Amino acid sequence: MSLPPNKTVTIKEIAKQCKVSPSTVSLVLNGSDKIKKTTRERVMKMAREMDYRPNELARSLVSSRSRCLSVTVPALTHVFSDVYFGEIISGIYQEANEAGYKIMLDIAQESFIAEKEYLNLLRNRRTDGMLYIASSIEDRFLLEFEEEPYPLILVNHYFPDSSLNFISMDYNKAAEIATDHLLGLGHRHIGLIIGTNTFTGLDFRDTFLGICEDNGIAKSALPWIGGREWDEQEGYEAAKKLMSRHPDLTAIMAGNDRMAIGAIRYLTHKNIRVPEDVSVMGMDDIPSARYTTPGLTTLKMDMFNMGRLSCQRLLSMLNGTQTECRELKEPHMVLRESTAPPAL
Amino acid sequence: MSLPPNKTVTIKEIAKQCKVSPSTVSLVLNGSDKIKKTTRERVMKMAREMDYRPNELARSLVSSRSRCLSVTVPALTHVFSDVYFGEIISGIYQEANEAGYKIMLDIAQESFIAEKEYLNLLRNRRTDGMLYIASSIEDRFLLEFEEEPYPLILVNHYFPDSSLNFISMDYNKAAEIATDHLLGLGHRHIGLIIGTNTFTGLDFRDTFLGICEDNGIAKSALPWIGGREWDEQEGYEAAKKLMSRHPDLTAIMAGNDRMAIGAIRYLTHKNIRVPEDVSVMGMDDIPSARYTTPGLTTLKMDMFNMGRLSCQRLLSMLNGTQTECRELKEPHMVLRESTAPPAL
DNA sequence: ATGAAAGCGCTAACAA
DNA sequence: TTGTTAGCGCTTTCAT
Secondary structure, three states: OOOOOOOOOOHHHHHHHHOOOHHHHHHHHOOOOOOOHHHHHHHHHHHHHOOOOOOHHHHHHHHOOOOEEEEEEEOOOOHHHOHHHHHHHHHHHHHHHHOOOEEEEEEEOHHHHHOOHHHHHHHOOOOOEEEEEOOOOOOHHHHHHHHOOOOEEEEOOOOOOOOOEEEEEOHHHHHHHHHHHHHHHOOOOEEEEEEOOOHHHHHHHHHHHHHHHHOOOOHHHOOEEEEOOOOHHHHHHHHHHHHHHOOOOOEEEEOOHHHHHHHHHHHHHOOOOOOOOOEEEOOEOOHHHHOOOOOOEEEEOOHHHHHHHHHHHHHHHHOOOOOOOEEEEOOEEEOOOOOOOOOO | OOOOOOOOOOHHHHHHHHOOOHHHHHHHHOOOOOOOHHHHHHHHHHHHHOOOOOOHHHHHHHHOOOOEEEEEEEOOOOHHHOHHHHHHHHHHHHHHHHOOOEEEEEEEOHHHHHOOHHHHHHHOOOOOEEEEEOOOOOOHHHHHHHHOOOOEEEEOOOOOOOOOOEEEEOHHHHHHHHHHHHHHHOOOOEEEEEEOOOHHHHHHHHHHHHHHHHOOOOHHHOOEEEEOOOOHHHHHHHHHHHHHHOOOOOEEEEOOHHHHHHHHHHHHHOOOOOOOOOEEEOOEOOHHHHOOOOOOEEEEOOHHHHHHHHHHHHHHHHOOOOOOOEEEEOOEEEOOOOOOOOOO
């Protein structure tokens, strides 16, 4: 019934069984219409019977296309445990899978950069294109792609003054919305917690501070603290510093939900009520944002969808439908319970 | 200075430049010692100058080894956003990376199974081995690997009565430890929330119930609720059901931390105090377990390390150092504040 | 409509 | 010590 094991079925075997040439089999398998219907069916039947599986490696070698995409993430601590990345990767996977592409994971750590693995992957033809998620301002090596023919898309990030492709949330717009919300509630003394290792973070900070100042708030009433891990602990520590130096803050704006959650955790431990004493606002709307106590007011950005889109765009670039990708997505407010007007 | 672009440097080019044969170059590049030192150096120098990058596809084709591992996860909702999987994948990545292997991601969804993609991946030679994380009892297709020559390791899971390789937490032992803890505190009316779509979950349940009954607790005092997503929402809903049907429960044992956190969330909403009114215990010790209020008593299993180990074992199997892998790891108690003696 | 032959880039016997 | 040759499994002109 079943074929002898370990003997991998090749196109040649099928040819022999069908008494045709390997090229005929190849043509049939690739759906050519220039093969007589009867032989076509004969070959197909045999292929099925022998449970033929094309060797993708061989295919890739001759076609110079691996049908595999590289998904690269920055070297943050336990980066794959971060929902933010998880959502994006899930989205990428879904899209890639539907198109018959595989995804290969990489972390941009020291050796990856030093050995130019980011280029090797593509020159090697092990991957056809790259999706780089949320890189930091230190990842200058990405600029090399300006002069390389390999398709790359930055996901939820961008490099200013570069021609690199990206698809990202509009962090300037986000800052506008968030600032309007807090100012609208009447806050005039706001602390900011933001990762300063990304261009998006810097944009958010500058726009946020700019709008506040335009509204007549003194710089001294707008303390901010930077960081680079964007996690709960960083939010916790930052809130601690902010509150001890500026006990009369009425609101804290965090660059993402994880830091906001850390900040709330600190405030709660210190018996500072949220939002009665201090309002806290986050960004991203990760799943747990709705489950904090109180529910977190935040800006929603659908990361799963951003993953899907970025992959879609990359695939378009690969098949030539598209040559460029520079998209900014608008976030929108998610009003929950962690923000309120300041106490009188 | 730089070579003409788009012209990929092959071993042939180098050979021509060095006036040697391609095979000589190949030998040099592969570190053979049977090439004269002078030519060796000449070739190496040229390779460096031309910025030669071996075509891994071609290499793989002839060697039948792709130096790529398949990492497969079950089709849970937003599976990559789950810390549990994230930690394991991080561990796998680290180990694979150190050994010069790539990892390719897959989700065992319908088409993956129907089209036997799990086998194709390996027959194709696109990947050299597979790490399957936390499969469910429904993943019967895995049993096919009993008769296949391809290396597979189940990560934090096992299939009873099969010869499949695995490395997993010892869920029977875990049940013992957890049960001893709750019984030791004096609980005699315990609700269990556990995913029943895995063999490990079933083992835990059976051992847990068995020990309780051995200690003279009636089955009726041991309600349990099954599930399949193992997430906060499932824990929340299960706690709701348990408490409404058995208002006099004094403890809830959850099959993992995410469900335990969901349970605590429900109890808190209902103003049932944890642990004063009801103790809650989890399993895994995910990062957020220490940040819940109250801190979650749980069983620690280092998932990152389990990822590392499983990858290590798989690599050993690939290079023939090892032919089998059936390892059970002991969890250990992490005592926090969510468990206490029952109220009198 | 089909087959022969060349070649993708590399490795590995076997000669020389 | 090095070169020649064959071949991994497949695709793709170019003949027939």
